[in-house]
Amino acid sequence: MSEYNIVLTCEAMTRRFGTTQVLAPLDLKIARGQIVGVVGSSGCGKSTFLNIAVGSLSPSSGRMLVSTLGAEHEVDGHGRDRGMVYQKYSLFPHLTALENVALGPMLNETSIPGRAFGWITGSWCHKRHEHLAKAEALLVKLGLCEALNRFPSELSGGMQQRVAIARALIMEPEVLLLDEPFGALDEETRDDARQLLRDLYAENMKAVRAGLLAPYTIIMVTHSLEESVSVGDRVIGFSKHWNWRDQGHESFPGATIVYDKAATREMAQAEELRKVVFAGRDLDPKMHCLFWNQVASGDVQGVLK
């Protein structure tokens, strides 16, 4: 596995809330350039996992590591190396689409005194101009040229989602986390959003073929099995139903990953997922966690081929 560029690693990571154990010790590695769909029933710890990844929660034990510029560091709070797009997009309502996207570079590349006194020297104007141009280019790339100067309340759900993705992508995060990205969209807009993710994946493939680093690594929590198998290149399923008693636990240790395979983009896999993740049977997690075996045997298409 070491030959792959691993961006996110979980090492025996658990999480509990009070006496309720939510996540059993998780071990997981996600390689650069992957688009991973995470599925599971409500309350199985998907969102907890995502919140730990973004830094809103800390693991109760174990750790999560993120590789930034080749150096691994433990996730401890929020950081600009992990972008997040929430279900309701969370665009700042007081900023236009352009300003929303330009906010990241502004915060990242300038300081409060720089902004306050940079007017005098003109350095701030120069930077601001640069940030707005960069944001505009990204929004145009995502097909939002008409929405540049509109406030979020004046945008449709699909447009808001693309602006939110642009706002996260402009920071060039190591991992982009999407929480139910299609949850609030109608069917037509959903197709556009799926296509957007496929386009990003195509860019990854292009970069890998050219011998470059894949620019986008995405973890996408979703309720839709069809989306998880059709958009990304890997599917992970969380479940509370697994054979924890056989593994030597005396009490319920929390949900774990019961499914981890390469996405086939076929509906048969969605059916398989339904049987494994939503069956409610106490399965052995190892039975369907075969992603890295598939990679080793060359059965995986995409950035890890």
Add this chain to the structure above:
Amino acid sequence: MEVSVFSKTLKLIFTQRKPLTPKLGMFFSVLGLVLVFLVYTALAYSETNTIPPMPRFPLVPRFDRLFEGLKLLVFLDPQSGDHILWKDFLVSAPRLLIAISGTSLLCVTVGIYMGLYDYLRRMALPIMEVVEHIPANGMTVFFLALFHVTNPLFWGVMAFGICVAITKNVYLASKSVSDEHVFSAKTLGASPQEVTWYVVYPQIKPQIIEAVRQSIPPAIVFLMGTEWIVGSDGIGHRFMQLNRSGRTFMTFPYVMMLGVVGLLISYIFRKIVRLTCRWYESDTPPDFVDRFLLAMLNKIQNLFHRQNKKEANS
């Protein structure tokens, strides 16, 4: 046909949560004012309209006396030789302005931070609960001992009276900013100060402006109360004098003028929200004043923008 229109209108009026047509809405707005006018007229021209110890003076002045009082207020009062309204305004308005700006600055900052930091909320809430239940005019004696009859006395009473309301409103607004906005800003590399002043503050600016606007009427009440009790000048002191001399024909127009000024202040505050928070209520169409002000603002911004572009290019 007419019966059907009438019954339809009645149904529209008495259906809950059903917006009226613009014409009907205007009718009811005017109706409210007309009712007040009628009640006033009835009171002013009734036979029992007198001040008990002074039967010569009507309690509610008739319209001729009302205009006479208004003339005395706005123009020169022959008795005192003053422009009463202007003189009182010059004394009370700066007191009000200083107290409200100072208190707002402090309370808005505290309120925003209370919504973001739990330790501050836990520290401040019990104090606020206590202060909220103390009538500000009851603190006059305390401030009198502290400052004697100087401006800080008036500032202190007003600040004491409005600080909790402003802080609480701003705190609730700050608390209502979703965690997701705060977390998103942090993933963009925002420091805690940047989250506060670039994400939370601009989002709750309309509520802040509204909280300050709402604090003005109670502040005026506290100012007038204090001026009435201990002051030697200002609006409250004038009211005390007019009250003692039974000159209600001057008190009434004075009160009405204060109402008009209050209305004007509210209007200005609404326009400030409209101009500085264009994203807020963006679905409400702008009226002609908004359009004029926005055009002016856009011109200034464009000038500024052009200057920036020039500097950036150079």
